[in-house]
Amino acid sequence: MLAEIPALDKTATTAIQQRIDLKTKPAGALGKLEALALQLALIQNKSPLSLNKPVLLIFAGDHGINVHGVSIAPSAVTQQMVRNFLTGGAAANCFCRSNGIELAVIDAGILSALPDAPGLIQQSLGSGTADFSQRPAMTLAQVDAGLALGRHIARQHILAGCDLLLLGEMGIANTSSAAALLAAATGLPVETCVGRGTGISDTQFELKLSLIKQALERPYAKDPVSILAEFGGFELVQLCGAILGAAALQTPVLIDGFIVSVAALLACQIAPNCRDYLIFAHQGAEAGHKAVLDALNAIPLLDLALRLGEGTGAALAVPLLRAAISFYNDMASFADAGVTQVVDSSD
Ligand SMILES: Cc1cc2ncn([C@H]3O[C@H](COP(=O)(O)O)[C@@H](O)[C@H]3O)c2cc1C
Ligand SMILES: O=C(O)c1cccnc1
Numbered sequence: 001m002l003a004e005i006p007a008l009d010k011t012a013t014t015a016i017q018q019r020i021d022l023k024t025k026p027a028g029a030l031g032k033l034e035a036l037a038l039q040l041a042l043i044q045n046k047s048p049l050s051l052n053k054p055v056l057l058i059f060a061g062d063h064g065i066n067v068h069g070v071s072i073a074p075s076a077v078t079q080q081m082v083r084n085f086l087t088g089g090a091a092a093n094c095f096c097r098s099n100g101i102e103l104a105v106i107d108a109g110i111l112s113a114l115p116d117a118p119g120l121i122q123q124s125l126g127s128g129t130a131d132f133s134q135r136p137a138m139t140l141a142q143v144d145a146g147l148a149l150g151r152h153i154a155r156q157h158i159l160a161g162c163d164l165l166l167l168g169e170m171g172i173a174n175t176s177s178a179a180a181l182l183a184a185a186t187g188l189p190v191e192t193c194v195g196r197g198t199g200i201s202d203t204q205f206e207l208k209l210s211l212i213k214q215a216l217e218r219p220y221a222k223d224p225v226s227i228l229a230e231f232g233g234f235e236l237v238q239l240c241g242a243i244l245g246a247a248a249l250q251t252p253v254l255i256d257g258f259i260v261s262v263a264a265l266l267a268c269q270i271a272p273n274c275r276d277y278l279i280f281a282h283q284g285a286e287a288g289h290k291a292v293l294d295a296l297n298a299i300p301l302l303d304l305a306l307r308l309g310e311g312t313g314a315a316l317a318v319p320l321l322r323a324a325i326s327f328y329n330d331m332a333s334f335a336d337a338g339v340t341q342v343v344d345s346s347d
Pocket of ligand 2 (some may be wrong): 075197257285286289310
C-alpha cells in the first residue's frame with residue numbers, strides 16, 4: 001500500500017503561485033484560500049481546476065470501552081444514527097444536501113449488523129471492538145483487513161468519479177479511542193488528548209481519563225499499525241485505509257473533526273506522502289483537536305466550535321474549496337483587467 005502513494009509533484013509551485021499573485025488583488029490577500037488553491041492546483045495538475053463530485057463517506061463502528069459509560073450515550077445510539085443517516089435526518093445529511101455532496105454510510109463494525117438497512121455499505125470487522133482499557137481493541141489481522149476495506153471503498157468511489165473525498169465517522173465512545181491513539185502516536189500527555197466528547201460530566205471525564213491512562217501504561221509496540229490494534233476502532237482503521245487509498249489515487253481528502261484528524265495522523269505515520277493530499281476542514285471544540293492538528297502541521301479552514309463529527313465540518317468547508325477553485329480559474333489578472341499591478345511594500 002505504501003509503495004503506491006506517490007509524493008506530490010511540486011515542480012509547478014512557482015508557476016501556480018505566480019498565477020495566484022498576478023490576479024487583481026494585493027499578494028496574499030485571499031489568505032488561506034490561496035494556499036488551498038495552490039494545493040488543489042498541485043494535486044489536480046490541470047487547468048481549469050474542477051470539483052464535480054464530492055462524496056462524504058461516514059464510517060460507523062462501536063467501542064467496547066463504552067461498557068464503562070464514557071459517553072453521554074449508550075452504544076445503541078451508533079446504529080440508531082446509522083439509520084438516521086440512511087433516511088436523511090442527521091446534521092451531516094443537511095449539510096451534504098445544502099452543499100451538493102453525495103453521502104454513503106459504511107458499517108465498519110457496529111454492535112449489531114443491520115442487514116435490513118437499504119443503502120448501508122456492509123464491511124463490518126466485528127460487533128464493536130474489545131474494551132481497550134483492559135486488552136487490545138482488535139487483532140493485527142483486523143487492522144490489516146480494515147485498512148484494505150477502507151482503501152477499497154475510497155478507490156471504488158474515486159474510480160466512479162469522486163474528485164474530493166470527505167470523511168466522517170459515527171461511533172459512540174470514539175473520542176476515547178481517538179484520544180488514546182493520539183497520546184500513543186505522539187507521546188503527548190494524556191490530559192492534552194482527552195476531552196468531553198459528547199459532553200460528559202466531571203465524574204465521567206475523570207473515569208475516561210483514568211481508563212485511558214491505564215490502557216497506555218501496558219506495554220505495546222509503538223508502530224502505527226500496532227497502536228491502531230491496541231486502542232483503535234473499526235471505523236478509525238477504515239478511515240485510515242480510505243485516506244491511504246485516496247492519496248494513492250492522488251485525490252484530495254477533506255478531513256473532518258478530532259476523530260478523523262487522528263485517523264489522518266496515523267495514516268501519515270504509515271505513509272508520510274499522504275499528508276500532501278489532506279485538507280483540514282476545521283478546528284473544533286474537542287480538547288485534543290488542536291494537538292492533533294499541530295502534530296500534522298495543519299492549518300484548518302474553519303473554526304466554528306463544532307463538536308459533532310459525522311463529517312459535518314468537512315461538508316461545511318466544501319463551499320470554500322469551490323471558492324478557491326473559482327478564483328483560481330476565473331479571476332482576472334492585472335493584465336487581463338487593465339489594473340495597475342500593486343506591489344507589496346511592507347518590507
Ligand atoms: C445523538 C448523537 C449523534 C452524534 N453524531 C456524532 N456524534 C459524535 O459523538 C460520538 C463521540 O463522542 P463520545 O466519545 O463522547 O461518545 C461519535 O459518535 C461522534 O460521531 C454523535 C453523538 C450522539 C450522542
Ligand atoms: O471533533 C469531533 O470529531 C468530535 C467531537 C466530539 C464528539 N464527536 C466528534
